[in-house]
Amino acid sequence: MTLAGKRALVTGAASGIGRATAIRLAAEGALVTIGDINAAGLEETAAKMALPPRIQPFDASDYASCQALVAAAASDGLDVVCNVSGILKWGPSLDFSMEDFDRILRINTSSVFAICQAALPHLIKSKGNVVNTASTAALQGIAYTVAYAASKHAVAGITKSLAVEFAQLGVRINAICPGHVNTPMGNAPPPPGDVDWALVMRNAPKLENGSCEPEDIAELFAFLASDRARKITGALFTADGGQLAG
Numbered sequence: 001m002t003l004a005g006k007r008a009l010v011t012g013a014a015s016g017i018g019r020a021t022a023i024r025l026a027a028e029g030a031l032v033t034i035g036d037i038n039a040a041g042l043e044e045t046a047a048k049m050a051l052p053p054r055i056q057p058f059d060a061s062d063y064a065s066c067q068a069l070v071a072a073a074a075s076d077g078l079d080v081v082c083n084v085s086g087i088l089k090w091g092p093s094l095d096f097s098m099e100d101f102d103r104i105l106r107i108n109t110s111s112v113f114a115i116c117q118a119a120l121p122h123l124i125k126s127k128g129n130v131v132n133t134a135s136t137a138a139l140q141g142i143a144y145t146v147a148y149a150a151s152k153h154a155v156a157g158i159t160k161s162l163a164v165e166f167a168q169l170g171v172r173i174n175a176i177c178p179g180h181v182n183t184p185m186g187n188a189p190p191p192p193g194d195v196d197w198a199l200v201m202r203n204a205p206k207l208e209n210g211s212c213e214p215e216d217i218a219e220l221f222a223f224l225a226s227d228r229a230r231k232i233t234g235a236l237f238t239a240d241g242g243q244l245a246g
């Protein structure tokens with residue numbers, strides 16, 4: 001139990017990677033607050049966790065809601081923050097609305113900073129850490145995915161910049177860059193419109209059955225959140241079945 005007694009916050013915990021991460025952290029002994037806009041999904045996640053979590057619905061597009069989530073999670077102190085909430089919308093760039101572009105940046109990027117900013121005073125006290133969720137789309141361009149790729153490149157920037165600023169205060173900040181993961185987001189139907197699939201599929205996984213399961217990503221969250229990763233900060237960890245290998 002590498003996280004025994006650690007107080008953790010996991011966002012996006014109603015589904016997919018966030019759910020698997022909340023379950024995994026609790027199995028490691030962490031006392032977890034789970035946040036998501038989907039309150040019913042949070043209840044389902046809670047039923048699968050080894051230790052009962054604090055359930056705190058929130059809306060990542062509302063910064064006051066992000067701050068309230070952190071305040072609830074940190075009421076007894078805070079050691080670990082896993083930012084997992086996110087949305088994906090993609091399609092031909094000439095038809096992509098600015099409203100969708102702004103919403104993706106707000107939920108995937110600005111909320112990550114809002115949560116980190118609210119959590120850092122607590123993490124300085126506990127010498128804790130943050131694990132953000134970026135993507136292989138943080139490290140390469142992906143056709144028809146401009147807003148999402150921009151949002152995840154920005155998460156990489158937030159991660160590395162905060163890591164430099166807070167390293168001397170004992171806070172570690174890292175990010176995970178999953179490739180394709182079998183979740184509702186990962187398996188969402190393609191957008192309407194003309195899409196050249198050869199462009200989309202340029203970086204298929206190289207491993208046989210190379211798509212990840214949410215538990216594969218949760219494994220990395222549990223490692224980076226623990227003291228086993230005590231020398232790791234400002235790092236971006238790819239877990240992608242070799243998508244970016246070449």
Ligand SMILES: NC(=O)c1ccc[n+]([C@@H]2O[C@H](COP(=O)([O-])OP(=O)(O)OC[C@H]3O[C@@H](n4cnc5c(N)ncnc54)[C@H](O)[C@@H]3O)[C@@H](O)[C@H]2O)c1
Pocket residue numbers: 012013014015016017018035036037038041058059060061084085086087088107133134135136177178179180181182183184185186187
């Ligand atoms: N699935 C993939 O292939 C993949 C690949 C790379 C990165 N990611 C990233 O992993 C993270 C988790 O994605 P997932 O695949 O588990 O998807 P998912 O759709 O299963 O889960 C995303 C969660 O975020 C929540 N969410 C959405 N909007 C929200 C809001 N406004 N406020 C609070 N919560 C909100 C959803 O309710 C959902 O529970 C995301 O940041 C995503 O960008 C996923």
